[in-house]
Amino acid sequence: MQVFCKTTDGNAEVRCCVCGQGFVLFWERQSRSERHQALHEIQKVFRSHHGNKAGPEAHPQNGFMIPELGGPVAFPGTAMVGHPPTWAL
Ligand SMILES: [Zn+2]
Numbered sequence: 544m545q546v547f548c549k550t551t552d553g554n555a556e557v558r559c560c561v562c563g564q565g566f567v568l569f570w571e572r573q574s575r576s577e578r579h580q581a582l583h584e585i586q587k588v589f590r591s592h593h594g595n596k597a598g599p600e601a602h603p604q605n606g607f608m609i610p611e612l613g614g615p616v617a618f619p620g621t622a623m624v625g626h627p628p629t630w631a632l
Pocket of ligand 1: 559560561562563564589593598599601602
């Protein structure tokens with residue numbers, strides 16, 4: 544499962560536990576358990592963005608992919624900033 548996250552100032556589905564930035568999520572598919580697992584992983588990604596920045600500017604402003612959830616995830620930093628998948632448009 545992949546999730547595309549995009550920052551929002553409006554109705555946020557999830558908020559960064561570090562800076563409180565809100566995000567909307569684009570899910571490929573979801574079940575209750577998948578969503579629960581994903582939200583846990585997504586918070587790890589949010590925290591990984593805060594390497595040397597404490598504020599919301601730490602997050603890619605154009606959105607970012609959460610790659611393959613459910614396993615060990617490596618974050619190449621800003622290299623993961625890409626284009627949203629077609630299903631997210
Ligand atoms: Zn944050």
